[in-house]
Amino acid sequence: MKETDIRQNSFRAWLLAARPxxxxxxxxxxxxxxxxxxxxxxxxxxxxxxxTAAALCFLFAFIMQIDANFINDFFDCLKGADNAETRLGPLRACSQGWVSLDAMKRAIALTTCTACAVGLPLIYYGGLEMILVGAVCVLFCFLYTTHLSLIGLGDVLVIVFFGIVPVCVSYYVQLHTCNWQVFIASSACGFVIDSLLIVNNFRDRDNDRKSGKNTIVVRFGARASSYAYMYIGFTACLMGTVFWVNGHAAAFLLPLIYLAMHIFTYFKMIRIDHGKALNECLGETARNILVYGVAVSAGLLV
Structure with missing residues (x-):
């Protein structure tokens, strides 16, 4: 089925909006x-x-990610940020008319409430502080799209909410404590995932500059941002020495597979430089992130 044939508010339309x-x-x-x-x-x-706590953490993270995608889709449509003629990334559901704005508003309310309902039992495992964690996650889920990503703070939020918060909270829910090793590992994870935002903003830099969206790439330029993309991979792996120090050498060595793939994607990114072809680098970066996560986790468990 072609994208132009998608029926409004159909299952396929919602699947595209959720961006699995x-x-x-x-x-x-x-x-x-x-x-x-x-x-x-x-x-x-x-x-x-x-x-059970592990399953709840995964489920909460998945639902919040879908919620963030819905929020991003909805508000970008309201702002007129998604133009089919100029957009380089995957087309958005609301802007294309695949999902109506009213339906998206209801979906945002539903996914937000569902995430809260899924996260609520974590109070039993992690204590009442889980309420604060959940509230902050929901708040910044909205603030990211509506305000903070527009002023260049998107990368900071990715490091915090895709690194420090989920890694540390997942650990805390299980053991009711945290330590410097976990914090360093969470920061490294945040850096790795931020590479996805960097290549996304690298691709969109011209459109972002025209629309007044001051991402890090717009502020510091394409060359500096491409260097940042490369070096955060090295930094994350270097931070992995904390695993070696604590007797988990495999958790340091296995992510070197990720680093090799990351470097390969970096050279492809600077070679392509402009246009929709950078979506290939976006896909490779998402794959690299998964490889990193599996490598670190396997290294720890081994």
């Missing part, structure tokens, strides 16, 4: 947090690690 390929970014930090918690729980009394 982005769920990689939601899964990886929880995966790493849980691998860290499971590894450290071996020194705790038997039964410390809860698979």
């Amino acid at each position: 390929k982005t769920l990689t970014g939601a899964a990886v930090p929880v995966m790493i947090g849980m691998a860290l918690a499971y590894t450290d729980s071996q020194s705790y009394p038997e039964g410390t690690f809860s698979w």
Whole structure:
């Protein structure tokens, strides 16, 4: 079926709006947090690690990612930011008329409430502080699209909410504590996932500049941003020495596979430089992020 043949508010329309390929970014930090918690729980009394809590963390992350995609789709349509003629990334559901604005508003309300309902039982495992964590996640889910991404703070939010928060909270839910190793691992995860935003903004830099969206790429230029893309991969792997120091050499060595793939994608990105062809680099970056998450998690469990 062609995109022009999509019936409004159909299942396929909602699937495109949900953007399931982005769920990689939601899964990886929880995966790493849980691998860290499971590894450290071996020194705790038997039964410390809860698979139910792990499932709830994954489910909450997935629903919040879909919620963020819906919010982004809705508000970008209202602002007129998605023009089919100038847009270089995947087309958005509301702007294309695949999903009506009223239906999207209802979907945002439903996914937000569902995420809260899924996250509520985590109070049993992590304490009342989980309410604050959930509220902050929902708040910044809206603020990202409506305000903060427009002034160049998108990268900061990615590092915090796709690295530090999910990794540390996933660990905390299991063991009711956190430590410097977990914090460093969470920061490294945030850097890796931020590479997805960098290549996305690298592709859209001309349109963002015209629309007044001051991303990091717009502020510092394409060359500096491409260097940032490359070096955050090196930085994340270098931060992985914390695993080696703590007796998990495999969790440092296996992500070097990710680093090789990351460097390959970097050279492809600077070679393409402009246009829709950069979507290939976007797809490769999402794949690389998944490889990183699996490599770190496997290294810890091994």
